[in-house]
Amino acid sequence: xxxxxxxxxxxxxxxxxxxxxxxxxxxxxxxxxxxxxxxxxxxxxxxxxxxxxxxxxxxxxxxxxxxxxxxxxxxxxxxxxxxxxxxxxxxxxxxxxxxxxxxxxxxxxxxxxxxxx
Amino acid sequence: xxxxxxxxxxxxxxxxxxxxxxxxxxxxxxxxxxxxxxxxxxxxxxxxxxxxxxxxxxxxxxxxxxxxxxxxxxxxxxxxxxxxxxxxxxxxxxxxxxxxxxxxxxxxxxxx
Numbered sequence: 001x002x003x004x005x006x007x008x009x010x011x012x013x014x015x016x017x018x019x020x021x022x023x024x025x026x027x028x029x030x031x032x033x034x035x036x037x038x039x040x041x042x043x044x045x046x047x048x049x050x051x052x053x054x055x056x057x058x059x060x061x062x063x064x065x066x067x068x069x070x071x072x073x074x075x076x077x078x079x080x081x082x083x084x085x086x087x088x089x090x091x092x093x094x095x096x097x098x099x100x101x102x103x104x105x106x107x108x109x110x111x112x113x114x115x116x117x
Numbered sequence: 118x119x120x121x122x123x124x125x126x127x128x129x130x131x132x133x134x135x136x137x138x139x140x141x142x143x144x145x146x147x148x149x150x151x152x153x154x155x156x157x158x159x160x161x162x163x164x165x166x167x168x169x170x171x172x173x174x175x176x177x178x179x180x181x182x183x184x185x186x187x188x189x190x191x192x193x194x195x196x197x198x199x200x201x202x203x204x205x206x207x208x209x210x211x212x213x214x215x216x217x218x219x220x221x222x223x224x225x226x227x228x229x
Contacts, residue, residue: 003161033216042121042208042219043162056216091162105152106217108162 002026004109006092012115018080021112024073025094031055032069033106034077035091043091049075082116089113119144121211123220130199131228137184138194138223140209147171149213151185151192156222157205165207168192199227 005024013019025032031050035043046065048055051072060067064083069075079086089111120143130136142151153165168176168185175183180200184193196203204227209220 040221042210042221043217044219045216048216093162105164105167110161 004092004094004107006090006109006112008112009110010113010115012117013082015084015116016081018078019082019114020079021077021090021092021114023075023077023092023109025075025092026096026107029094029096029107030072031095032075033093033095034067034075035093037089037091037111039088046077046090079114082114084116087114087116119211119213119218121209121218121220123209123223125223126221127224127226129226129228130196132199132201134199135195135197136199136225138196138207138209138225140192140194140220142190142192142209142211144190144211144213146213149211151183152210152212152217153181153183153192153194154208154210154219155203155205156208157202162208166194196225201227201229203227 007022011019033048034046036046037043046060047057047067049069052069065079067077091111092109093106095106122141124139149170151168154162155165156162166176166178166181168183175185180197182195206222206224208222210217
């Protein structure tokens with residue numbers, strides 16, 4: 001079974017530039033998550049989708065971050081304009097059991113490492 | 118809001134020895150799920166073990182076991198017979214009525 005795919009693996013940009021990350025979840029997984037992991041910290045949820053609807057985006061900095069999951073499959077996370085503090089690994093995860101709660105395991109991709117200079 | 122605290126930023130253990138990683142959490146709910154995830158260097162995060170709060174019996178997965186103390190809101194991970202491949206960041210996570218909330222992690226080094 002193919003895992004969660006993410007691209008690009010690495011990206012270096014100047015501040016104020018834009019960047020986009022792509023994620024393709026495991027086939028059949030209704031729920032998709034984007035986490036931000038700053039060096040030395042645990043992952044922090046940015047946004048959760050169930051199918052193509054947003055369940056939770058309370059911690060997404062909406063003035064610069066946007067995300068979409070058209071057709072309820074793959075997803076794109078965009079940052080525009082980027083700031084120095086956006087340097088982090090962006091993790092995409094998916095789970096089979098939809099919605100919140102429940103013991104559904106999250107399957108993570110390898111992450112996209114962003115460096116903002 | 119849920120919080121997860123891992124008080125040990127770094128730990129080391131000799132190969133074949135046993136090590137315990139600590140985790141405390143704070144949730145007001147009675148039903149929730151706790152997880153330990155492993156993140157090897159430059160590799161993806163994978164689930165090590167999970168515990169349902171309504172189960173009193175501690176979860177076990179081969180060399181990995183937990184000590185779940187619900188009243189104390191404590192959820193420690195014990196790794197027995199440590200192997201070099203266990204070297205990684207370990208994250209404790211809580212899932213109540215929200216997606217996973219992670220602690221800051223413990224960096225474990227297994228020394229030959």
